[in-house]
Amino acid sequence: MPDVGDELIYRLRDYSASERVRVLEIDARKKTPRDFVEFIDGDKAGAQENVPGGRLRGPWSDVAVYDELMANWERIDQTDLTDSEQSAVGQVFDLLIPEEVAEYEWSPVRYATRIREREALQALIGITVDDLLV
Numbered sequence: 001m002p003d004v005g006d007e008l009i010y011r012l013r014d015y016s017a018s019e020r021v022r023v024l025e026i027d028a029r030k031k032t033p034r035d036f037v038e039f040i041d042g043d044k045a046g047a048q049e050n051v052p053g054g055r056l057r058g059p060w061s062d063v064a065v066y067d068e069l070m071a072n073w074e075r076i077d078q079t080d081l082t083d084s085e086q087s088a089v090g091q092v093f094d095l096l097i098p099e100e101v102a103e104y105e106w107s108p109v110r111y112a113t114r115i116r117e118r119e120a121l122q123a124l125i126g127i128t129v130d131d132l133l134v
Helices: 060-077 083-096 118-125
Strands: 007-010 019-027 034-039 048-052 056-059 102-105 112-115
Touching: 007 034, 007 060, 019 048, 056 060, 083 102
Parallel strands: none
Antiparallel strands: 007 019, 007 056, 019 034, 034 048, 102 112
């Protein structure tokens, strides 16, 4: 949970541009907390909004890493696979990666993988998980 004064990454949508905001007030009375923020840069500088906490994606100091991660997800999301191709990916994954190392997940996010043993996966694929995610 953010603190008042924190500068955070704000995204209206997953693939929108990151914007820098400062938390002015936290409203935790509701079931889903909301934050009152002020935009710091760009055309919206000085504008204040009450936003859902889910739009705040982390500390502004991590924006470069976060933007790179989201660009990678967007690139993956732009690849359309047929149902047959999706099934083939799952089958190959299941054949090559033991379940105790990582699991191919189908929902709620498409094309997700839960990695259980980073070092074991690295031995199987020949690169580190960090390099894989770049």
